[in-house]
Amino acid sequence: MSNNVRDTDPALRAASSYSGVGVDTAARGAFDNSYYAANLQNMVLLRSDWELTQDDDTLARLVQYRDDDDRWSEDFSNAMEWHSDLRPPMGARLEIRKNCRLTNLSPGRAVVHALKHFLQRRYNQMSCLLNFFNAGFV
Numbered sequence: 001m002s003n004n005v006r007d008t009d010p011a012l013r014a015a016s017s018y019s020g021v022g023v024d025t026a027a028r029g030a031f032d033n034s035y036y037a038a039n040l041q042n043m044v045l046l047r048s049d050w051e052l053t054q055d056d057d058t059l060a061r062l063v064q065y066r067d068d069d070d071r072w073s074e075d076f077s078n079a080m081e082w083h084s085d086l087r088p089p090m091g092a093r094l095e096i097r098k099n100c101r102l103t104n105l106s107p108g109r110a111v112v113h114a115l116k117h118f119l120q121r122r123y124n125q126m127s128c129l130l131n132f133f134n135a136g137f138v
Contacts, residue, residue, distance in 0.1 A: 033073075036066035 039049050040062055052058050065072040088094050095104050105113055 033065050033069050036062050036072070040066055 035044075038044055039053060042050065042053075044050060052062060065075075098104055
């Protein structure tokens with residue numbers, strides 16, 4: 001199973017500047033329940049992961065997911081489906097970003113963005129020119 005739709009969709013890979021170098025999407029177990037085995041062996045980095053082992057009910061679920069890959073896959077699939085059906089609040093302005101670090105620019109916003117940067121460069125050039133003349137003629 002691929003870890004992300006960007007792993008396999010060339011259009012999304014290009015739009016998001018995604019590099020699949022080092023990502024083996026064909027390997028069995030590329031995305032599996034190994035986290036639970038690592039957590040139960042205290043081979044995790046975050047304290048929040050370790051904290052999961054401190055509650056008896058949660059610990060039982062960790063053991064279950066470690067021992068039953070099919071159960072984990074089914075529960076994970078159901079959780080992803082449930083989350084994908086969640087809708088934003090009415091009137092919320094949201095977007096799915098092509099690059100997580102940047103907002104997507106609509107055509108109108110792209111023009112405003114380009115104009116803003118053009119004017120900023122011109123302003124900086126004029127400021128430098130005025131400073132040069134002021135320094136030379138004072």
